[in-house]
Amino acid sequence: MRYIQSKREQEKPAAAELIEQKLSSNIQANRQALTLLLNGCSDAVVKDFYFGRNSHLQGLVLYFDGLADRNEVENNLLRPLLLEINMVDREVWKPDCHDVFSLLSERIISLADLKMVDSLEGIIHHICSGDTVFLFDGSSRGLAAGTRSWQSRSVQTPENELVIFGPKEGFVETLRYNTALVRRRLKSSQLKIENLVLGRISKTDVAFMYIEGISPPDLVEEVRQRLNRIDIDGVLDVNYLEEFIMDEKATIFSQAEHSEKPDRVCAHLLEGRVCLMVDGSPMALIAPVSFPQFWISPEDYYVHYVPATLFRLLRFISFWLALTLPSLYVATISYHHEMIPTDLFLTIAATRQGVPFPAFVEALLLEFTFEMLREAGLRLPRAVGPAVSIVGALIIGDAAVRAGLVSTPMVVVIAATGIASFIAPAYNAAIIIRIARFGFLAAAATLGFLGIMVAFILMLVRMASLSSFGLPFLSPVAPFNRSQLSDIFMRRPWFKMEKRPFMDGMENTIRQNPGPKGGPDS
Numbered sequence: 001m002r003y004i005q006s007k008r009e010q011e012k013p014a015a016a017e018l019i020e021q022k023l024s025s026n027i028q029a030n031r032q033a034l035t036l037l038l039n040g041c042s043d044a045v046v047k048d049f050y051f052g053r054n055s056h057l058q059g060l061v062l063y064f065d066g067l068a069d070r071n072e073v074e075n076n077l078l079r080p081l082l083l084e085i086n087m088v089d090r091e092v093w094k095p096d097c098h099d100v101f102s103l104l105s106e107r108i109i110s111l112a113d114l115k116m117v118d119s120l121e122g123i124i125h126h127i128c129s130g131d132t133v134f135l136f137d138g139s140s141r142g143l144a145a146g147t148r149s150w151q152s153r154s155v156q157t158p159e160n161e162l163v164i165f166g167p168k169e170g171f172v173e174t175l176r177y178n179t180a181l182v183r184r185r186l187k188s189s190q191l192k193i194e195n196l197v198l199g200r201i202s203k204t205d206v207a208f209m210y211i212e213g214i215s216p217p218d219l220v221e222e223v224r225q226r227l228n229r230i231d232i233d234g235v236l237d238v239n240y241l242e243e244f245i246m247d248e249k250a251t252i253f254s255q256a257e258h259s260e261k262p263d264r265v266c267a268h269l270l271e272g273r274v275c276l277m278v279d280g281s282p283m284a285l286i287a288p289v290s291f292p293q294f295w296i297s298p299e300d301y302y303v304h305y306v307p308a309t310l311f312r313l314l315r316f317i318s319f320w321l322a323l324t325l326p327s328l329y330v331a332t333i334s335y336h337h338e339m340i341p342t343d344l345f346l347t348i349a350a351t352r353q354g355v356p357f358p359a360f361v362e363a364l365l366l367e368f369t370f371e372m373l374r375e376a377g378l379r380l381p382r383a384v385g386p387a388v389s390i391v392g393a394l395i396i397g398d399a400a401v402r403a404g405l406v407s408t409p410m411v412v413v414i415a416a417t418g419i420a421s422f423i424a425p426a427y428n429a430a431i432i433i434r435i436a437r438f439g440f441l442a443a444a445a446t447l448g449f450l451g452i453m454v455a456f457i458l459m460l461v462r463m464a465s466l467s468s469f470g471l472p473f474l475s476p477v478a479p480f481n482r483s484q485l486s487d488i489f490m491r492r493p494w495f496k497m498e499k500r501p502f503m504d505g506m507e508n509t510i511r512q513n514p515g516p517k518g519g520p521d522s
Contacts, residue, residue: 027137067130069149113146166302175279202234216505288468294429308491322420327444335448360445
């Protein structure tokens with residue numbers, strides 16, 4: 001066993017050096033090098049074949065079974081090479097010929113996606129991506145054909161961003177499907193999609209999208225530079241990128257928005273933002289964003305602006321309730337009895353008789369229990385998850401009240417807080433509330449209302465110090481921008497949205513020209 005392990009350790013650096021080499025004109029040397037690199041890869045297909053008149057030319061085909069479409073390889077690649085090549089002049093296939101790839105791409109192989117590779121690293125990258133690579137004896141170049149066809153989830157309704165009105169398509173785990181969903185809605189050559197490969201081992205495809213002429217050039221260049229500085233062995237989800245490229249990393253406040261809705265991504269692109277997608281992740285990363293935008297639902301723009309404004313105001317009110325309601329109750333019960341009406345105070349005092357814990361410990365226990373039930377409902381199978389969370393909350397709450405561990409008003413407060421926290425359209429915004437709520441609870445138990453005000457001021461100072469690619473995190477509230485504030489707390493009518501949300505360096509801020517916007521003639 002030790003001998004085998006030491007032998008493998010000796011082979012690893014040799015393989016690492018080998019992958020950086022260029023292709024040789026000797027096909028046997030290439031085959032030996034690829035065999036060493038693919039040693040232990042049972043799903044790798046490495047097959048020799050002979051073609052040309054009298055089968056005098058030797059070739060090598062490589063692909064990974066399951067990633068490449070085998071029918072496409074056999075019908076559109078091998079069949080033309082083995083049969084139709086007989087109609088081509090034999091002199092064309094001399095080893096010193098430099099036009100072999102033009103002949104293959106123009107007259108033999110019918111696939112449109114053909115690329116030239118000249119290194120072993122390029123071959124490994126292409127076949128790991130689902131392409132098929134052909135090597136020919138006498139040539140130091142290979143031909144990579146696009147044959148990617150692996151099983152993927154079909155386009156379905158998003159699970160985390162449910163809407164009543166508007167599109168119901170959601171991203172999937174295949175990157176090219178996701179970019180196609182965006183391109184389908186923005187049919188313009190101004191939509192730029194740059195492809196990057198990140199991860200030394202994973203070689204993950206990453207798409208960087210923006211609209212040329214709208215997105216600030218400085219923002220696009222800054223995102224590009226931050227992505228190029230990422231050096232990690234693997235990128236498996238878009239959240240990897242967020243932690244690398246964000247301005248401030250030691251904070252609970254997310255400085256980018258996640259979305260699995262193509263229409264939401266398109267709306268942000270039209271406002272000058274950029275979007276990142278990772279192959280294998282159904283989520284898109286949007287930047288820059290400000291904190292008030294986390295409370296704007298995409299459905300706001302698919303209904304009339306009057307109810308949309310009321311619903312948006314309800315969300316902002318729910319945000320403050322979810323953040324401060326338990327701390328306000330604890331501060332009132334512990335320090336500020338005079339603020340409670342006498343009849344209500346007597347009722348609360350009667351329900352708290354026999355409860356062995358102070359209000360802070362009582363709220364803390366219920367909050368922890370509620371968070372555990374929420375996580376259990378998310379992790380359990382979909383068929384039983386909601387039932388367990390709802391029934392568990394009812395049974396545990398009733399049993400805790402009957403046992404005298406908590407009071408009935410505290411159960412009502414925690415339940416109302418949980419309902420208010422569910423209204424957040426963005427999941428990462430709800431996470432901020434869930435974490436910050438415990439800090440407000442501790443402050444209320446220590447100093448009452450004064451502690452809540454201190455915690456609130458500290459949170460505002462921290463949020464005001466953050467930025468997302470130069471955009472202030474509290475924009476347009478701080479710094480104050482009256483023109484942009486009208487589409488934050490209220491939903492501005494479409495016929496009033498003449499300009500895009502302003503960002504520094506944006507080249508085109510005009511969304512629509514002023515003047516009549518349809519309707520009957522005046």
